[in-house]
Amino acid sequence: MQALLALSRAIDRLNTFVGKYSIWLIFAATFISAANAVVRKVFDTSSNGFLEVQWYLFAWSFLIAAGYTLLNREHVRIDVLNSHLPKKVQIWIEILGVILFLTPVCVLIIWLCIPIVAERYATGEMSPNPGGLIRWPVWVALPAGFALLLLQGWSELIKCVAFLKGLGPDPTVKADAKSAEEELVEALRQHQAAAGKAP
Secondary structure, eight states: OHHHHHHHHHHHHHHHHHHHHTHHHHHHHHHHHHHHHHHHHHHSOOOHHHHHHHHHHHHHHHHHTHHHHHHTTOSOOOOTTGGGSOHHHHHHHHHHHIIIIIHHHHHHHHHHHHHHHHHHHHHTOBOSSTTOOBSHHHHHHHHHHHHHHHHHHHHHHHHHHHHHTTSSOOTTSOTTOOOHHHHHHHHHHHHHHHHHHOO
8 A cells, every 4th residue: 555655646746746837838828829919919910820829838738737636626526415425435436436437538538539649640730720830739738638637536546545544644635725723713813913903
């Protein structure tokens, strides 16, 4: 189990690194968008390449950060029923979700994408738009993103099993989540600070 937990920590570090640095792809897309707007207004010219590289960067940032989002439990969850169940039942729901849903979907998408990416690379497919870009770099984002999501799902699975065996913390609680007591103390401090500033 210790080897699996070490693997889980390595996957967490990988997705943390990718997630934290994927923000630069958003920054680059925003910068290119602004530069394109300025060039279009000032010089009355533009290129579809500028638009497509923005789409590429957004696709990459969205897809490769999926594992980081799962790590931080920021995916959309509907816990109306789940949150009222005993903790062990919640953990088993997580385990079954990873095994029966997340893993098969990720494996299927990766399996289906790899031949498409290989074909796009081999043919050097270009965008049909005038001044458009080569297509395979954006296609690579699909298997890369789902591979990172799959790895993170397995990391969460390891953490769930470790929790059930009493070898790790509760993986369903966000790492930076405050307890009810900590939230109360923070609220009291803010109230006192506001009262102290009042005339």
